[in-house]
């Protein structure tokens with residue numbers, strides 16, 4: 580008991596220090612260029628006063644029709660921001676000039692929610708044409724998805740521009756693998772300008788949503804890996820994923836106890852050896868990340884606050900580049916296409 584109190588205090592100190600020492604907006608200046616545009620809360624107050632309301636109502640409708648959509652929209656924003664910053668590049672279809680991000684291995688047959696973003700964009704174009712970027716829609720929709728799942732609500736700074744290109748290669752190389760260890764995970768976060776503290780807080784997004792058996796099959800190599808894990812939990816995953824000799828296309832909840840609630844159950848699961856992905860379970864295989872996991876498992880409020888702060892930092896990742904406000908999130912505007 581005393582040890583865990585000490586660990587919690589230590590971890591609390593770590594989180595505070597990590598958050599306090601990260602440069603403003605979480606940008607690591609050796610890795611990320613200054614953003615071209617300054618993000619600002621309330622930027623659409625005059626140009627499109629109903630923008631947030633429109634996004635919220637469409638997200639709510641989509642989640643009512645398909646509760647998993649909250650998780651899928653949250654992940655879409657993450658996969659956008661980790662590839663050349665939050666610029667809506669993940670939404671672009673392939674063109675003659677580039678192969679987009681949708682078919683990169685971390686995204687293919689996995690990312691969902693594109694139609695929801697299309698619907699929101701179409702509605703916004705009717706009300707305030709070419710005003711609200713697709714990248715901002717992703718950021719607001721991610722916030723609303725978390726809030727709708729009983730998670731925290733935060734103010735979303737807006738003003739992102741949509742990119743004129745997308746990169747299959749960067750998506751394939753910059754999005755962390757679910758088989759990663761902590762060194763690789765921290766490296767992937769630092770590459771984009773985020774910290775170890777952001778990694779542990781943002782991994783808490785896995786308190787909602789699902790993963791395919793193929794995403795965690797290496798978690799099931801009992802006896803061959805050094806991973807600890809609850810034997811009953813692993814057995815239930817084996818039964819789900821290997822009803823016969825070949826792997827099934829089934830999906831498992833990332834948080835087996837409260838799969839649709841945005842709470843700190845994910846961290847409690849990790850301490851019990853019930854993290855679904857290898858990358859989840861690895862957070863308790865390293866003493867620094869484990870101390871933060873213990874803190875979040877013990878104190879939900881601290882987790883929710885840190886998650887919201889880290890989401891704002893992730894949502895502020897940007898690259899200096901030309902941008903626009905796309906009319907259709909899947910395509911660059913006609914006047915910006917190189918003919």
Ligand code: HEM
Nearest residue numbers: 650651654657689755756757781784788789790791794858
């Ligand atoms: C730390 C590194 C991370 C890794 C390795 C990782 C990996 C994965 C994988 C493999 C899946 C399942 C995909 C599938 O089977 O189709 C998944 C799902 C998900 N991830 Fe992550 N993820 C990470 C961080 C994050 C972050 C930072 C967020 C958001 C802030 C996030 C949000 C989600 C959500 C909500 C789902 C469920 C999506 C759904 O049900 O459609 N993940 N992640």
